[in-house]
Amino acid sequence: MKRIGIDVGGTNTDAALLDGDRVIAAVKTFTTADVTSGVRTALKEVIEKAGDEARDVVAVMIGTTHFTNAVVERRNLGRAAALRVSLPASASLVPFCDWPKDLAAKVNGGVYLVEGGHEYDGRPLVPMDEKAVAEAARKMVKDGIEAVAVSATFSPLTTECEDRAAEILKAEAPDIHVTKSSTLGRIGLLERENVALMNASLIGLARDTTKAFVDAVAESGLGAQLFITQNDGTVVKAEAAREYPVFSFASGPTNSMRGAALLAGLENAMVCDVGGTTADIGCLVNGFPREANNVVEVGGVRTLFRMPDLLSIAVGGGTKIGRDPVTVGPESVGYRLSERALVFGGDQITATDIAVAAGLISLGDPSKVADLPADFVQAALGKMHENIAEGVDRMKTDATEVPLLAVGGGAMLIPEKVPGISEVIHVEHSGVANAVGAAMAQISGETDRIYRDMDRDEAIAHARSAAIAAAVEAGAEESSIKVIDVEDLPLSYLPGRAIRTRVRVVGEAAALKEEEPA
Amino acid sequence: MNTLAQRTPSQTHRVLSAEDIEALAVGAWILGTGGGGDPYQKLLNMRLLYEAGREVTLVDPLTLDDDAVVAVLSNMGAPLVGQERLSDPEFALKPLRMMEEYLGRKFDAVMALEIGGGNGVHPMMVGALTGYPVVDADTMGRAYPEAQMTSVAVAGLRCYPLTMADIRDNEVIIPRAASWRWMERISRKACTEIGSVAATCKAPRSGAEVKQHGVLYSVSKAIALGSNVLKARAAHTDPIEAVLSATEGKRLFAGKIVDIERRATEGFLRGKARIEGLDDFAGKEMVVHFQNEFSVAYLDGEPVVMTPDLICLLDTVSGDGIGTDVLRFGQRVSVLALPAPGVFLSEKGIAAVGPRAFGFDLDFTSVFKEPN
Numbered sequence: 010m011k012r013i014g015i016d017v018g019g020t021n022t023d024a025a026l027l028d029g030d031r032v033i034a035a036v037k038t039f040t041t042a043d044v045t046s047g048v049r050t051a052l053k054e055v056i057e058k059a060g061d062e063a064r065d066v067v068a069v070m071i072g073t074t075h076f077t078n079a080v081v082e083r084r085n086l087g088r089a090a091a092l093r094v095s096l097p098a099s100a101s102l103v104p105f106c107d108w109p110k111d112l113a114a115k116v117n118g119g120v121y122l123v124e125g126g127h128e129y130d131g132r133p134l135v136p137m138d139e140k141a142v143a144e145a146a147r148k149m150v151k152d153g154i155e156a157v158a159v160s161a162t163f164s165p166l167t168t169e170c171e172d173r174a175a176e177i178l179k180a181e182a183p184d185i186h187v188t189k190s191s192t193l194g195r196i197g198l199l200e201r202e203n204v205a206l207m208n209a210s211l212i213g214l215a216r217d218t219t220k221a222f223v224d225a226v227a228e229s230g231l232g233a234q235l236f237i238t239q240n241d242g243t244v245v246k247a248e249a250a251r252e253y254p255v256f257s258f259a260s261g262p263t264n265s266m267r268g269a270a271l272l273a274g275l276e277n278a279m280v281c282d283v284g285g286t287t288a289d290i291g292c293l294v295n296g297f298p299r300e301a302n303n304v305v306e307v308g309g310v311r312t313l314f315r316m317p318d319l320l321s322i323a324v325g326g327g328t329k330i331g332r333d334p335v336t337v338g339p340e341s342v343g344y345r346l347s348e349r350a351l352v353f354g355g356d357q358i359t360a361t362d363i364a365v366a367a368g369l370i371s372l373g374d375p376s377k378v379a380d381l382p383a384d385f386v387q388a389a390l391g392k393m394h395e396n397i398a399e400g401v402d403r404m405k406t407d408a409t410e411v412p413l414l415a416v417g418g419g420a421m422l423i424p425e426k427v428p429g430i431s432e433v434i435h436v437e438h439s440g441v442a443n444a445v446g447a448a449m450a451q452i453s454g455e456t457d458r459i460y461r462d463m464d465r466d467e468a469i470a471h472a473r474s475a476a477i478a479a480a481v482e483a484g485a486e487e488s489s490i491k492v493i494d495v496e497d498l499p500l501s502y503l504p505g506r507a508i509r510t511r512v513r514v515v516g517e518a519a520a521l522k523e524e525e526p527a
Numbered sequence: 528m529n530t531l532a533q534r535t536p537s538q539t540h541r542v543l544s545a546e547d548i549e550a551l552a553v554g555a556w557i558l559g560t561g562g563g564g565d566p567y568q569k570l571l572n573m574r575l576l577y578e579a580g581r582e583v584t585l586v587d588p589l590t591l592d593d594d595a596v597v598a599v600l601s602n603m604g605a606p607l608v609g610q611e612r613l614s615d616p617e618f619a620l621k622p623l624r625m626m627e628e629y630l631g632r633k634f635d636a637v638m639a640l641e642i643g644g645g646n647g648v649h650p651m652m653v654g655a656l657t658g659y660p661v662v663d664a665d666t667m668g669r670a671y672p673e674a675q676m677t678s679v680a681v682a683g684l685r686c687y688p689l690t691m692a693d694i695r696d697n698e699v700i701i702p703r704a705a706s707w708r709w710m711e712r713i714s715r716k717a718c719t720e721i722g723s724v725a726a727t728c729k730a731p732r733s734g735a736e737v738k739q740h741g742v743l744y745s746v747s748k749a750i751a752l753g754s755n756v757l758k759a760r761a762a763h764t765d766p767i768e769a770v771l772s773a774t775e776g777k778r779l780f781a782g783k784i785v786d787i788e789r790r791a792t793e794g795f796l797r798g799k800a801r802i803e804g805l806d807d808f809a810g811k812e813m814v815v816h817f818q819n820e821f822s823v824a825y826l827d828g829e830p831v832v833m834t835p836d837l838i839c840l841l842d843t844v845s846g847d848g849i850g851t852d853v854l855r856f857g858q859r860v861s862v863l864a865l866p867a868p869g870v871f872l873s874e875k876g877i878a879a880v881g882p883r884a885f886g887f888d889l890d891f892t893s894v895f896k897e898p899n
């Protein structure tokens with residue numbers, strides 16, 4: 010069964026064609042400003058490289074760090090309004106109150122607090138002020154806002170207020186995109202609202218990006234299905250991904266770590282993935298990234314949803330290097346590496362230039378960095394080594410020495426000796442580990458429903474069957490399906506002992522082969 | 528006590544810095560033993576109050592006049608509810624104003640009912656808002672779910688009056704209750720009715736009562752504990768070790784949560800978490816039971832630690848406390864025991880907060896009884 014994995018990073022767009030676990034062909038290309046042409050080029054090149062072997066590719070799986078980079082670098086973000094249904098409660102901690110000020114200034118498209126929301130036991134807190142919601146919607150239209158995040162007290166238990174508010178918004182402002190917090194996060198109003206606000210601020214970018222992917226795959230002539238990879242190493246169909254860009258936030262590093270595990274044949278190790286913009290450091294446990302325990306910060310904002318436990322530091326191939334004094338990042342030239350870096354004829358010293366000057370890699374025109382003083386090159390390299398070693402140390406959970414898998418286009422920036430690391434392993438195709446990880450992503454199935462008059466074990470068993478059915482429906486091979494997440498919440502005082510149960514499963518995409526032969 | 532009482536305010540009153548408040552939030556969450564609510568929202572409120580130029584003065588309890596009147600403040604209810612109905616300083620102040628009106632006099636200072644969790648930070652919001660000094664003491668030395676589980680209840684002090692405020696326009700005053708247990712039952716029912724979260728002002732305490740029966744210097748202890756963890760994090764050393772070294776605690780277990788069972792009854796969150804051992808504890812299993820806070824932990828079926836010893840579940844990597852309401856499948860946790868304040872180790876103390884008070888048919892044995 011053949012699949013193509015594509016990873017669209019801030020700097021590089023990589024593609025890998027896999028047959029099962031075997032990498033048939035892999036290519037590395039530059040990410041382009043319009044994204045589409047980069048993906049098209051990567052697809053074309055990998056198909057050419059694979060030759061006859063590319064004929065029966067059944068699926069293309071695309072992972073992208075676009076959305077995370079947008080938040081981290083505060084670029085391409087739309088303004089999003091916050092509509093919170095919670096008054097008279099929660100008035101002192103308003104939406105955006107725990108955001109970094111610069112990011113809030115870019116995203117905040119108005120804050121609206123209205124009366125309503127629910128209690129823990131399913132009763133309304135106070136009736137929702139529908140007039141206030143309609144007024145808010147009209148004000149948003151006047152302000153030219155394109156997206157709104159709606160949150161309501163206890164919406165993970167009762168979506169009533171968010172659903173009704175969304176209806177009113179649709180009626181009053183049909184062009185404004187609505188993100189409901191209950192579709193994204195769990196209990197924890199501020200953190201769930203933060204995720205919804207980020208999602209809303211990314212909707213424009215997500216639409217453009219997804220369309221670009223769809224077009225590129227359609228033009229490739231493969232006739233393959235398109236999937237987008239998610240934070241947990243699974244894939245969903247493109248339409249689902251377009252509505253929920255936050256679920257793709259950490260898919261790049263997840264893919265990279267999963268790909269590294271496959272390529273190295275090692276399931277337990279530290280992984281450092283040096284891309285164009287950041288180095289992402291994580292810990293592989295049994296082939297999957299260790300999951301973050303609880304709240305995860307994205308671009309300085311607290312969020313609460315399932316993410317791998319990662320540390321991102323500002324070291325990448327495109328990282329800007331300062332000369333006097335010697336500084337590393339945090340800015341990056343991103344996808345403009347091919348025009349901005351010295352070795353490509355640009356005027357900005359980047360980490361790539363340092364790597365070329367130090368003889369770690371040969372790229373572009375080395376004569377352009379020949380006059381960089383050796384002590385400056387060593388100082389900049391030393392600083393990057395220090396930052397990476399510190400990051401690896403922070404992510405280690407104990408003193409035992411473990412191997413470190415060096416992956417990504419900037420893997421040459423990883424030092425050969427790192428404290429607490431038994432050996433630094435560079436694997437074949439490590440430059441495209443993320444694309445390999447995307448290609449091997451599994452199909453997921455999820456269910457989230459309320460059961461009544463059932464004990465917990467019975468409710469979970471029912472939810473498990475429903476999730477498995479959903480995964481099979483999406484094309485997963487039934488015998489390979491595993492449960493990856495079970496969560497249940499008791500809902501007290503509702504009639505008939507209610508329990509809300511959420512189950513997520515994953516399976517191999519084997520069924521795709523029969524379904525859609527190329 | 529007398530010599531202390533004669534110290535000048537510059538020696539007995541300390542203005543807390545913004546850094547102290549940050550450390551307090553970390554330390555209080557660890558001492559919360561899973562309950563008392565996540566301090567994060569209250570910390571956010573404190574940051575906003577400090578940014579607005581407000582501050583908190585911490586006062587040495589031993590310098591209180593015997594006839595000083597101290598407000599005992601807390602937020603009551605299920606922690607889960609607090610995650611959705613966000614904390615609000617004005618809301619925290621409401622029952623204090625109700626009590627002042629009821630008593631016909633102003634308070635001299637405020638203090639925490641419990642130092643554990645968000646409730647350790649709760650009176651700080653009121654102190655910052657009103658300028659009332661906050662006493663360096665509480666009545667639990669951690670968090671417990673019920674009113675009779677305080678040092679002042681164990682000492683047999685008066686349990687009334689109590690004021691309670693709702694976020695709507697509901698106010699409750701309980702002028703009298705037959706016992707601490709009755710006070711707990713009545714106030715819990717009222718709290719559940721108004722949505723399982725309420726701001727309360729418990730029976731006011733005299734300066735003499737605080738000095739004699741309070742758990743003294745618990746605020747300083749939480750600040751020191753939190754500051755230790757923050758330093759360990761900054762230096763990339765083990766935060767779990769930092770907790771142990773600041774508290775004479777014991778590391779009991781480390782592993783990964785593989786199952787959580789919860790049920791909500793009468794405003795409490797009850798249940799258990801199953802932890803599969805990792806590293807040194809591989810092949811073993813710990814089951815930790817909770818009623819708002821962690822109450823008893825079993826290792827391979829044998830009870831190994833129980834209340835009143837403090838059972839703390841901490842994030843193995845960050846050293847952060849973990850609330851019983853946010854325990855999640857896959858979390859890497861360390862289980863620690865910290866020694867209980869002496870008052871709870873007495874016969875009356877054990878009766879109030881020992882394992883039987885939480886429905887476990889076990890005789891209390893402390894993990895700190897045997898030498899290390």
